Amino acid sequence: MQDRFIGAVSLIPESLATPLIPLLGEHFSGHLSNDQLSMLATESAMDKQQLLLALLPIAAALASPPISHFYVGAIAIGASGDAYMGANMELPGEALGQAVHAEQNAISHAWLKGERGIQDIVVNASPCGHCRQFINELVKGSEICIHLPGQPTAPLAHYLPYAFGPKDLNISAPLLAPQQVELALETDDPLLIEALDQANQSYAPYTGNHAAVALETDDGRVFVGRYAENAAFNPSMLPLQMALGELLRHNLGFEAIERVVLLESSAGQISLANASLAALSAVADVQLEHVIAEPC
Ligand SMILES: [Zn+2]
Incomplete structure (x- = not known):
């Protein structure tokens, strides 16, 4: 297991930590396949939502927050069912506008791996306005389910009512849809x-x-x-x-x-x-x- 996950694993129930640790080897970069998630759910006797919430400390361990020292972890579930982790990244000494939020990193992780849609976003702190707006740019953004510890699951439309998005600017192929660029x-x-x-x-x-x-x-x-x-x-x-x-x-x-x-x-x-x-x-x-x- 990579050293950066040692603290996070201690926050996870043993029934999940035992099957998870072998997956956190040298090559782990925050991606869990649908099959790996099913295996972890079976072994830990958790349902998918419990499992994803329990995995958040692993996602947060990917953070690089030299300014805030506040560790945010997010997991985006792609249309394929795979899980993509992301965490906040702050650039030392640089303007705060150059920072990246955990949800953005998780979504871009899924996009770079070829996902064409996001089903769910799981995050350990309430998404800020900036992230709600970023999620709203995605294919069927208003329908994406947001999962937070201690809160009932709700679609983005609950967190971002009266949204302004790509449709208002006549964009029909939003973020993650194939683009016609050559x-x-x-x-x-x-x-x-x-x-x-x-x-x-x-x-x-x-x-x-x-x-x-x-x-x-x-x-x-x-x-x-x-x-x-x-x-x-x-x-x-x-x-x-x-x-x-x-x-x-x-x-x-x-x-x-x-x-x-x-x-x-x-x-x-x-x-x-x-x-x-x-x-x-x-x-x-x-x-x-x-x-x-x-x-x-
Ligand atoms: Zn945010």
Whole structure:
């Protein structure tokens, strides 16, 4: 078991900890398959909801909150039934607007793994307004069930009445729906090819600035993030933050970063370069490679 889960496991009933510990080995990065969840439910004699609530300390152990020291853990259940954990991430010394909330990290985790919808979100603290708005951007967002310790389960519409969302801006393919993007770039650099592929899956209906980040670590691994916009603009999630969240979930530190590429569309109304530079300089002494791709 990874050291970062030792404290969390002590908070979990033994009937669950016993079958869970073998899953928390070196390669665990916060993903549990539907089959693994069923096994854990059977072994611990918990129903799915009890199980997910009991797993929250594991998700919270993925947090990196050097400013607040407040550990938030979230679990998003994808349309496949798999569970994707996420936690809050604050960038040391950097503006609070550059922080990522646990729900955003859990949802982006599911998105990067190919999920096309979210059924449930389980979180250890009441979702803030920013996260309610972020969840509302998802496919069938208002119907997603929110589970909180000690509260009855309720759909997002209960937590965000009179919502403003993508439909109000005439967007019919919301976040996690397949996007029609085709950017092109002539390159044989594998990191740029990966960034291009991710940018083609990004969600930027409000600015057209389809974008992604691919970062490479000192052991040659690649982590990616896609841009995810929001109808209310401010809760948008930057691709660098999404990639940094992936890195941390895989139990690597920011010091492992060797290369970072931000790829953006030439057709966008905005650029994420300045915001990404500020965030990157907070965590790594690495140059930001900024690449522009043309729509086909
Ligand atoms: Zn939040």
